[in-house]
Amino acid sequence: MFSVTVRDHMMIAHSLRGDVFGPAQQLHGATYVVDASFSRAELDADGIVVDIGRAIEVLHSIVGALSYRNLDDVPEFAGTNTTTEVLAKFVADRLADSARAGDLGPGGADLAGIAVTLRESHVAWASYERAL
Amino acid sequence: MFSVTVRDHMMIAHSLRGDVFGPAQQLHGATYVVDASFSRAELDADGIVVDIGRAIEVLHSIVGALSYRNLDDVPEFAGTNTTTEVLAKFVADRLADSARAGDLGPGGADLAGIAVTLRESHVAWASYERAL
């Protein structure tokens, strides 16, 4: 199995609901360094998993739509705790939508899976992986 | 599949028995930067894999019990080579015990697996992963 990963980041504000979050129930924020991995059983005729230029653009578009925002005010997340885990799935699902829509080029149709890791600090991160 | 990872570290002395270890048969030491990952198929009602505060505490308790010690003198490792691989399994198994004992909170019962990576330098590391 092959995979290719590209990195971007986003800086957001949010608060989390639930006693388990302790002080993170207050409005605070995070820089998420976002690693998006695309996997595929065999390479295409060019010898690649996916057009990395398109992958970078698509990822930047997805994280850019959330960047410099207070996620508490983003309608898509109404009623949802925007935990690192939830955001990793959100980015992965948007990437899957993009792959199916052809935004990653023709090779996007042959991807086996997508994995997204959001690093919230030098000591904590979360990942979500899914098939395509 | 979702996962959450937290990082801690420990600084220990030890020696290794066996010709394969060359100069590492002498008493020496290591800083292990320890990454503990918890995985789970679906998030809980709070939108998390595990209470990250508890995960940090439990990991710190496990590595803290080994920190600043000569592992050659630790009874639990008598007759065992404390290789990076062995220590990765040791930490993972202690984390699994903690999950079963409820130390990670009620969500610990729904974890699918645990993976532990010990980085011994900028150019070498070992991992162990197991189901729960």
Next chain:
Amino acid sequence: MFSVTVRDHMMIAHSLRGDVFGPAQQLHGATYVVDASFSRAELDADGIVVDIGRAIEVLHSIVGALSYRNLDDVPEFAGTNTTTEVLAKFVADRLADSARAGDLGPGGADLAGIAVTLRESHVAWASYERAL
């Protein structure tokens, strides 16, 4: 010249005032990975720059007081843009106060300088250094 550096982090929300900040004028947030360096011309009798345990505690206390907060609501920053540069100076000045107050132990009196770096992402950071 010797120096010792310890790392911690904080996760905050804030907004910045001024056209130069573009979308960062909106309420958003950041994880700052904070590196605090203490320098000294000669080591003390124990062979150290500063008691690293105390340095870690003092730094944690300073960043902990800002963690999980919206800096727009913190009285100390009223009328001030909480840029990465400004926050680096804030942390360095609090560390200097702590050194003078003896919170770093007796060796704190012999420190030559303090430098603080705040990493806001994998591609941007800011530093402030000052004499003591």
Next chain:
Amino acid sequence: MFSVTVRDHMMIAHSLRGDVFGPAQQLHGATYVVDASFSRAELDADGIVVDIGRAIEVLHSIVGALSYRNLDDVPEFAGTNTTTEVLAKFVADRLADSARAGDLGPGGADLAGIAVTLRESHVAWASYERAL
């Protein structure tokens, strides 16, 4: 499952054929930081996955044979795009050959799999994993 990873690097020139590569169709180059992982279900009698000294030597020999070269002129790659993905597979397959040839020591025969990651920058990398 256990794994051990060692890191090395190589600095090469190459060009890529195909419109998808844009400016990378021109002769340019890369530093690849190469992570080679060896996995195994159970540890050997010494408590290790593989003799790490031998693993380091074998990896160094493989990347050393490509280092400081223009891959466009390397006969083994004639007619092949030397993408990061292709090179990850090349290194993994050479490591598998070495394991089967006994170059990793007797433990090489018990390896379950090999994974190779080539980091081409701080924001992009590719991996290939295979069974043994």
Next chain:
Amino acid sequence: MFSVTVRDHMMIAHSLRGDVFGPAQQLHGATYVVDASFSRAELDADGIVVDIGRAIEVLHSIVGALSYRNLDDVPEFAGTNTTTEVLAKFVADRLADSARAGDLGPGGADLAGIAVTLRESHVAWASYERAL
């Protein structure tokens, strides 16, 4: 003293002339991860060293002009060994030109210095710093 640093990268081919370079006399290549630091004694009225958005753009323009090229064919480097040190100075001097030309905004005139680090691998890098 304050400083702000931004990171970008470039992937180039080149060869080096001189016995001291050993195998690097052959045509090979490198990824340079480029850190550009701007320093200033006092912050401006917005609380910043420099407009970071402009700094990112200017740095990207400078490294982009070298990216995906064989430096042996770049007229500006005719007769010059494009060592990591030489390239660090080249980038720093272009940044200084940009600061003086106003490309970094009005604050560029108040910069005290520029430092550039080029990381050629995980185990080697070179820096050049200069006054403005």
Next chain:
Amino acid sequence: MFSVTVRDHMMIAHSLRGDVFGPAQQLHGATYVVDASFSRAELDADGIVVDIGRAIEVLHSIVGALSYRNLDDVPEFAGTNTTTEVLAKFVADRLADSARAGDLGPGGADLAGIAVTLRESHVAWASYERAL
């Protein structure tokens, strides 16, 4: 001013004497990732600060002499606390000796300074810099 840095590492055991060290008074150990920087005002005729191949060899020789040892038993450190700061100075002074002895090549005579950083974990490091 130019500088070039190379990275190596060493894994040692030791204990520290003095109440300030708390549990680190016990026999324990560390991996030190060692960064050695060489600085120089002007580049030599080849366009370099120092022969990086020789610098790597000299550094490896110095850290290799300490690797896989219990520093409590190394005669050179008798009566000395082998703190991270002390070891940074030790490595820097050995590098200075090597420069003066010609082990870094003829360019060693033109070096302005040497700086050494020892990273003992992902959250703590110490440095020593000196003129030549």
